[in-house]
Amino acid sequence: MAVETRTTLPDELCEFILEWKHRPGNLIMILHRVQQHYKYLPEPVVDEVARLADLSLAQIYGVATFYNFFNLTPPGKHRIAVCMGTACYLKGAPALTEELSTTLKVGVNEVTEDKQFSLLEVRCVGCCGLAPAVLVDEDLYGKLTPEKVQEMLDNYQEGA
Amino acid sequence: MVRLKIDGRELETAQGNTILDAALEAGIDIPRLCAHPELTPSGGCRLCMVEVSGIQGMQTSCTLEARDGMEVVTVTEEIENHRKITLDGFISDHPLDCVTCDKAGACELQELAYRYDLKETSMHFELGRTLFQDDNPAFLRDHKYCILCGRCVRACSEVVGADALEYADRGFESHIATAFDRPMEESPCVFCGSCVEVCPTAALMTKSRLRKGREWELGKVRSVCTYCGVGCQMEYRTRQVLDAQGKSKTEIVSVNGFPEAPANGVFLCTKGRYGWDYIAKPDRLDMPLIRKDLAFELGITREAWELPGDSPLKVKDARDNFVPVSWDQALDVVADRLAKTVKENGPDSVGGLASARCSNEDNYTFQKLMRSEFGTNNVDHCARLCHASTVAGLAKAFGSGAMTNSIGEVRHADCIFITGSNTSEAHPVIGYEVTRALRKGASLIVVDPRRIPLARKATIHLQAKSGTDIWVFQGMMRVIRDEKLADEEFIKTRTEGFELFASGLEDVTVEEAARVAGVDAEDIRRAARIYAGGIRQEGVSKYGEGRGRSTILYSMGITQRSNGTELVLTLANLAMMCGMIGKESSGVNPLRGQGNVQGACDLGALPNVLPGYQAVTDDALRTTVEKKWGGATIPNKPGLTIVEMMRAAESGDIKAMFIMGENPMISDPNITHVEHSLRTLPFLVVADIFLTETAQLAHVVLPARAALEKVGTFTNTERRVQLSRQVVAAPGEAREDWRIVSEIGKRVAKILGHTDTRWDFRDSADVAEEISLVSPIYGGIVHERLPGDGLNWPCPDKNHPGTPILHVGQFKRGKGAFTPVTPKGPAEMPDEEYPFYLGTGRMLYHYHTGTMSRRTEVLHWKQPKAYVEIHEDDAAEMGIADGKPVVVESRRGSIRAAARVGTTVQRGMVFIPFHFREAAANLLTQDENLDPTAKIPELKVCAVKVTNPAAKKKVAVAS
Numbered sequence A: 001m002a003v004e005t006r007t008t009l010p011d012e013l014c015e016f017i018l019e020w021k022h023r024p025g026n027l028i029m030i031l032h033r034v035q036q037h038y039k040y041l042p043e044p045v046v047d048e049v050a051r052l053a054d055l056s057l058a059q060i061y062g063v064a065t066f067y068n069f070f071n072l073t074p075p076g077k078h079r080i081a082v083c084m085g086t087a088c089y090l091k092g093a094p095a096l097t098e099e100l101s102t103t104l105k106v107g108v109n110e111v112t113e114d115k116q117f118s119l120l121e122v123r124c125v126g127c128c129g130l131a132p133a134v135l136v137d138e139d140l141y142g143k144l145t146p147e148k149v150q151e152m153l154d155n156y157q158e159g160a
Numbered sequence B: 001m002v003r004l005k006i007d008g009r010e011l012e013t014a015q016g017n018t019i020l021d022a023a024l025e026a027g028i029d030i031p032r033l034c035a036h037p038e039l040t041p042s043g044g045c046r047l048c049m050v051e052v053s054g055i056q057g058m059q060t061s062c063t064l065e066a067r068d069g070m071e072v073v074t075v076t077e078e079i080e081n082h083r084k085i086t087l088d089g090f091i092s093d094h095p096l097d098c099v100t101c102d103k104a105g106a107c108e109l110q111e112l113a114y115r116y117d118l119k120e121t122s123m124h125f126e127l128g129r130t131l132f133q134d135d136n137p138a139f140l141r142d143h144k145y146c147i148l149c150g151r152c153v154r155a156c157s158e159v160v161g162a163d164a165l166e167y168a169d170r171g172f173e174s175h176i177a178t179a180f181d182r183p184m185e186e187s188p189c190v191f192c193g194s195c196v197e198v199c200p201t202a203a204l205m206t207k208s209r210l211r212k213g214r215e216w217e218l219g220k221v222r223s224v225c226t227y228c229g230v231g232c233q234m235e236y237r238t239r240q241v242l243d244a245q246g247k248s249k250t251e252i253v254s255v256n257g258f259p260e261a262p263a264n265g266v267f268l269c270t271k272g273r274y275g276w277d278y279i280a281k282p283d284r285l286d287m288p289l290i291r292k293d294l295a296f297e298l299g300i301t302r303e304a305w306e307l308p309g310d311s312p313l314k315v316k317d318a319r320d321n322f323v324p325v326s327w328d329q330a331l332d333v334v335a336d337r338l339a340k341t342v343k344e345n346g347p348d349s350v351g352g353l354a355s356a357r358c359s360n361e362d363n364y365t366f367q368k369l370m371r372s373e374f375g376t377n378n379v380d381h382c383a384r385l386c387h388a389s390t391v392a393g394l395a396k397a398f399g400s401g402a403m404t405n406s407i408g409e410v411r412h413a414d415c416i417f418i419t420g421s422n423t424s425e426a427h428p429v430i431g432y433e434v435t436r437a438l439r440k441g442a443s444l445i446v447v448d449p450r451r452i453p454l455a456r457k458a459t460i461h462l463q464a465k466s467g468t469d470i471w472v473f474q475g476m477m478r479v480i481r482d483e484k485l486a487d488e489e490f491i492k493t494r495t496e497g498f499e500l501f502a503s504g505l506e507d508v509t510v511e512e513a514a515r516v517a518g519v520d521a522e523d524i525r526r527a528a529r530i531y532a533g534g535i536r537q538e539g540v541s542k543y544g545e546g547r548g549r550s551t552i553l554y555s556m557g558i559t560q561r562s563n564g565t566e567l568v569l570t571l572a573n574l575a576m577m578c579g580m581i582g583k584e585s586s587g588v589n590p591l592r593g594q595g596n597v598q599g600a601c602d603l604g605a606l607p608n609v610l611p612g613y614q615a616v617t618d619d620a621l622r623t624t625v626e627k628k629w630g631g632a633t634i635p636n637k638p639g640l641t642i643v644e645m646m647r648a649a650e651s652g653d654i655k656a657m658f659i660m661g662e663n664p665m666i667s668d669p670n671i672t673h674v675e676h677s678l679r680t681l682p683f684l685v686v687a688d689i690f691l692t693e694t695a696q697l698a699h700v701v702l703p704a705r706a707a708l709e710k711v712g713t714f715t716n717t718e719r720r721v722q723l724s725r726q727v728v729a730a731p732g733e734a735r736e737d738w739r740i741v742s743e744i745g746k747r748v749a750k751i752l753g754h755t756d757t758r759w760d761f762r763d764s765a766d767v768a769e770e771i772s773l774v775s776p777i778y779g780g781i782v783h784e785r786l787p788g789d790g791l792n793w794p795c796p797d798k799n800h801p802g803t804p805i806l807h808v809g810q811f812k813r814g815k816g817a818f819t820p821v822t823p824k825g826p827a828e829m830p831d832e833e834y835p836f837y838l839g840t841g842r843m844l845y846h847y848h849t850g851t852m853s854r855r856t857e858v859l860h861w862k863q864p865k866a867y868v869e870i871h872e873d874d875a876a877e878m879g880i881a882d883g884k885p886v887v888v889e890s891r892r893g894s895i896r897a898a899a900r901v902g903t904t905v906q907r908g909m910v911f912i913p914f915h916f917r918e919a920a921a922n923l924l925t926q927d928e929n930l931d932p933t934a935k936i937p938e939l940k941v942c943a944v945k946v947t948n949p950a951a952k953k954k955v956a957v958a959s
């Protein structure tokens, strides 16, 4: 189906949205695809998505704020995910979050001022043997201690 | 019926009801906070827990359907403990400041805390939600009072269909939000206040009500909204204040819905809920006024007057052209002049415009004055400009020109067919009914050149080019005939003329119809099948095998056309062909625009019929009425219609006019012409509540009362006659229109020597008594029967219960009549010079000529100025940006307004709402091409050119 209206979205996204427009469960699928494209859900893009798909903007917002998976603000360049599964929790994951948060001056689900890191807490990442575990992008750091946090971060510090 | 036992009592309840419903019916008050009788249950608050035999554990009674043989217990120690703990949770983060809270006395949380004797919480959480949003003049959002029951979210999406609110975030952060927590104004909110109405706490509060008194101190007056034909019932909350003279007077503080309201339940639209403050504006007329030149002539004063300026619209303070006089002075002049005109120039030299904004009593006395005193049928009103073709067309097909079903039946339809009606804006509460039906699985077919809000939710939107919808209808009927979808049985037993009509369908093929209308032939076929079968979204009828129920809703997009009557006949043909009429939730339903347009027609404010649609040409009927009017002589030929009267005024055939509550200077087509006609009149008298654009041209202006200031009956679009009560006192010396008319009648009768016509009505109930004697369809409708739901006419006698559905078993005229119709396009087509179609109509926030709605805070705030809807591609080609001015010009005039760029209109079309005098759409519309039967002008289609004043060179682009 052709796009009947002017839009600022790239063609591939438009096509995807129109393809899913009338299917059940479309909202999550469409948001997924949009986040894949932009790495987060930019506000003007969400407006456009709601318009093209005839979806309720408030509902999109509700879904996007309910699931941790969706971001409404641009994520940092690197994603730090502290595992909060039972094993990691018991082995000191909260202290890791605290350390990261002080070092980076950033709260959970927030992005550092220099936009380098986003700090997240996630459920079991499946490496309980290495608890406590932290994922930075795709890299796994097992048996991490607060003392080793700075060392880990240095691997990603620009120009460092 | 389902039988079950609750707390040991044997109860019966309707199939599909929940345990909570059944309990409440029996007066068992189960505590609850998230459930609301008008909303789907959500099971969120967990207060309504009960125990049910055979089911383990406690159950939420608001979500559990009642079944035969259930045994339910609503109170046990365990349940009560659970409720107490749950409530404790609710008040744990709630500011318990009931001592100053405006909601006190109406707050459901307070009520439950009292019931469970919870003085304080045992949990002490910090308040999670602290957001306080004061971003609009209608209501406040104070999240610290919010208990997250979600009623507001459900009301907004399930009923209103605006989808402005949703739960956002989660855990302690969880709150009710607009998208991106934007201000209400930037959300799709339509400011209907439905969320406020259902909110159990002070989280959502009407602003006008704050600090004006507690619930138990406020007065409550049940009345009727007169802003549109839905005729919602509402409750005015009032208080007593002292006026400047130290006298106590009643002041409105807010409008609430109430559950028993027949057409609307607790819901209202923005106009009804927030559009009442115009009544207290300082520029209300409170004294009769006489134009200075006439006053001078009459020697009322010797001062030298400055004569009126060139155009009344240019005069700064129009009141400077008038002098206030006493009622006697004013009425004497009016009676003298009108009587003199009749004596010197004959009865038909006088004309009158009654009003769809006035009550039945007002309209009845008005047409009685014109007919019995002046002896002319020159009486009409703006229904001419909206539904004259409905009255003509449906009377021909069925024998009665009104909605065949009631509003509440829309909700139960399987298929809703909407054409030429922007229902959610012009009749918002009927729009809610459509939204509810869709939610329950009904299908929706929209045929409209604009992508109106409901079109976005439609199963099929046939966006036929302006003026070509008739091809779509013909195409659909062709499909129904060819595919044998017609209801043979119905056609055979209930109708006549089918053969001739059906053979006419040969003339247009579906492909041709699709081509002319610019739509997909396959969509026409699908629409035909869905309508004919009454097929729901999921493909089946709610009523099992057989045909479902399809209902047609239409409005001015159909009627305001040069072939309006034929279009109405076409819809009647379509309905009869499929047997979709004369049963519940299935019929042909014209949505009447103004508050009392149905009543004004019913009471004979039309040139061809006496009250109750008794034709003036019918000798027997006419003489009966003449007798009841004390031997008056009513002419046996129809009088002039609005547009004809304007022409006659211009040519000098009409020398005096009486206009009651109408403003043709904004509402009528080709205003330049109207202005010229009215200015030519040797005598013009206007009764109104403000000095309208029309009143400014009058010789005498009489101050009238608004609906809120008088008692009267109004007939809504479903033929329901409802009693509107007086809420506040009228300003100054303003009087009811029927009283003004009767006073004139008395005086004229004396001058002309008509001694037997009755004008000494005691009150409006007295007028209604006379109506019941003169108009057979109102035979049983008198004021004392009306408190409550009102009565749907026909209601022939005082024991008759009224008639919500017309044509059951038999049409009013006997057999339904098919009429062959040849499709025809609009009279004025776009051409090289005027390449765009112009459509005109209403928008949600304003009413008619804006006299009232533009004087209210909320409505004016929301839509302060005129706009022109244009398609984004056309706009782009002309370099027109959203919000920037455009000039629209027709053969008759030109206006300038801000562009609203988007995809609501098609390419090659512009749409302008007609409420705004500074960019009056009716400067552009035409008054030449009248529908031959109904004499309605083609307000919906004319040709214009659109230019961008910012562009150096004029460019005009057609599609």
Ligand code: SF4
Pocket: B152, B155, B156, B160, B162, B163, B164, B165, B188, B189, B190, B191, B192, B193, B194, B195, B196
């Ligand atoms: S006022 Fe009406 S449209 Fe606005 S949020 Fe409330 S329910 Fe929705």
Ligand code: SF4
Pocket: B145, B146, B147, B148, B149, B150, B151, B152, B153, B176, B195, B198, B199, B200, B201, B203, B204
């Ligand atoms: S604002 Fe009112 S209706 Fe909406 S969730 Fe909060 S308490 Fe309930």
Ligand code: SF4
Pocket: B225, B226, B227, B228, B229, B230, B231, B232, B264, B268, B269, B270, B271, B272, B273, B427, B428, B429, B430
């Ligand atoms: S829908 Fe009509 S009658 Fe009801 S509140 Fe709105 S304007 Fe008034």
Ligand code: FES
Pocket: A083, A084, A085, A086, A087, A088, A089, A123, A124, A125, A126, A127, A128, A129, A131, A132, A133
């Ligand atoms: S709990 Fe952290 S990896 Fe499983």
Ligand code: FES
Pocket: B031, B032, B033, B034, B035, B042, B043, B044, B045, B046, B047, B048, B049, B060, B061, B062, B063
């Ligand atoms: S009323 Fe049933 S759960 Fe709230």
